Amino acid sequence: MNDEQQQLEDIRQRIDALDQELQTLINERARCAQAVAHIKERSGTGGKVFFYRPEREAQVLRRILDRNAGPLSAEEVARLFREIMSACLALEQPMKIAYLGPEGTFTQAAALKHFGHSVISVPLGAIDEVFREVESGNAHYGVVPVENSTEGVVNHTLDTFMNSPLQICGEVEQRIHHHLLSREPDIDRIRRVYSHQQSLAQCREWLDAHLPRVERIDVSSNAEAARRAAVEEGGVAAIAGDLAAERYELPALVRNIEDEPDNTTRFLIIGKQSPGPSGKDKTSLLISAPNKPGALYRLLDPLFRHQISMTRIESRPSRRGMWDYVFFIDILGHAEDAQVAKALGELDEVSTLLKVLGSYPMAVM
Numbered sequence: 001m002n003d004e005q006q007q008l009e010d011i012r013q014r015i016d017a018l019d020q021e022l023q024t025l026i027n028e029r030a031r032c033a034q035a036v037a038h039i040k041e042r043s044g045t046g047g048k049v050f051f052y053r054p055e056r057e058a059q060v061l062r063r064i065l066d067r068n069a070g071p072l073s074a075e076e077v078a079r080l081f082r083e084i085m086s087a088c089l090a091l092e093q094p095m096k097i098a099y100l101g102p103e104g105t106f107t108q109a110a111a112l113k114h115f116g117h118s119v120i121s122v123p124l125g126a127i128d129e130v131f132r133e134v135e136s137g138n139a140h141y142g143v144v145p146v147e148n149s150t151e152g153v154v155n156h157t158l159d160t161f162m163n164s165p166l167q168i169c170g171e172v173e174q175r176i177h178h179h180l181l182s183r184e185p186d187i188d189r190i191r192r193v194y195s196h197q198q199s200l201a202q203c204r205e206w207l208d209a210h211l212p213r214v215e216r217i218d219v220s221s222n223a224e225a226a227r228r229a230a231v232e233e234g235g236v237a238a239i240a241g242d243l244a245a246e247r248y249e250l251p252a253l254v255r256n257i258e259d260e261p262d263n264t265t266r267f268l269i270i271g272k273q274s275p276g277p278s279g280k281d282k283t284s285l286l287i288s289a290p291n292k293p294g295a296l297y298r299l300l301d302p303l304f305r306h307q308i309s310m311t312r313i314e315s316r317p318s319r320r321g322m323w324d325y326v327f328f329i330d331i332l333g334h335a336e337d338a339q340v341a342k343a344l345g346e347l348d349e350v351s352t353l354l355k356v357l358g359s360y361p362m363a364v365m
């Protein structure tokens with residue numbers, strides 16, 4: 001054995017020893033999670049036991065990101081720990097997560113990013129079906145899209161909250177990279193492009209520049225677009241992401257064709273749980289005001305006076321009469337934080353309806 005071979009041999013022995021140590025430590029961690037589960041079971045007398053604790057998981061991940069010294073990137077290390085936590089939680093309770101399907105959608109990617117891979121993920125055909133599946137208790141949590149940085153709000157998700165008892169217990173931000181997927185290797189022979197209308201909109205400029213005369217057909221999801229591009233004959237392409245490309249074994253002709261390089265979609269985790277404060281939280285509100293001058297001003301005033309930052313405001317028709325609106329407002333902070341609690345108390349007085357849709361940890365990764 002020469003010097004180099006000897007060195008290689010030594011390093012590999014070191015790696016083997018470290019792997020053994022890691023394995024022991026990970027199992028020790030899993031035993032701790034099991035012990036936590038037993039305590040949760042014992043203390044959850046009669047009421048519902050929540051094994052999944054979003055605020056605790058967010059704190060664990062934030063600490064990992066903060067203390068990471070490399071050479072692995074903080075995101076990469078957090079992703080690995082995400083999976084370790086997912087496996088530990090599965091020992092406590094196997095979780096069923098409903099998401100807006102079919103398989104291969106960005107919502108599925110968001111669900112896996114948030115909960116890790118040790119969950120049973122159930123694709124459903126529509127946003128309100130995801131809500132119903134969680135309401136009925138068939139799934140523990142649901143994942144639905146709520147807004148995209150290029151194309152704006154997903155109205156259907158907001159509207160469904162108006163009549164749902166579910167709470168928002170988390171958010172996930174997912175960078176959305178779209179690819180032109182096709183079995184046809186020659187881009188000049190593409191005649192038809194399938195995608196979801198949101199994705200077609202997010203790639204409009206690219207399509208105008210590179211495939212101006214190609215028919216654009218909007219379908220129910222980009223996973224469905226990929227499925228069609230996989231089975232149909234003759235110059236068919238889809239715009240979809242990596243998960244759909246993998247699921248339907250479609251090669252990417254051109255990668256990352258989204259017009260905005262930061263194209264990001266925000267998804268919500270819905271459930272029956274109200275997480276405690278994690279230290280970095282958001283609160284989502286549904287508010288309506290009397291239809292008279294200065295109504296919106298009065299709603300915003302308590303936020304201003306208690307120095308609460310608003311990160312988003314959307315208005316939607318209330319469906320209770322013409323030109324009657326409700327507002328969806330996101331603020332920074334948790335409903336249990338003193339300042340937020342004061343502002344919410346005052347908001348309650350000036351609004352005709354105030355529903356706290358949830359306080360939850362801000363997206364970590």
Ligand SMILES: C=C(O[C@@H]1C=C(C(=O)O)C=C[C@H]1O)C(=O)O
Nearest residue numbers: 033036052053056057085088089
């Ligand atoms: C172990 C716990 O239960 C779950 C598993 C966690 C983990 O693996 O770190 C964290 C929070 C919970 O979702 C806990 O509540 O501390």
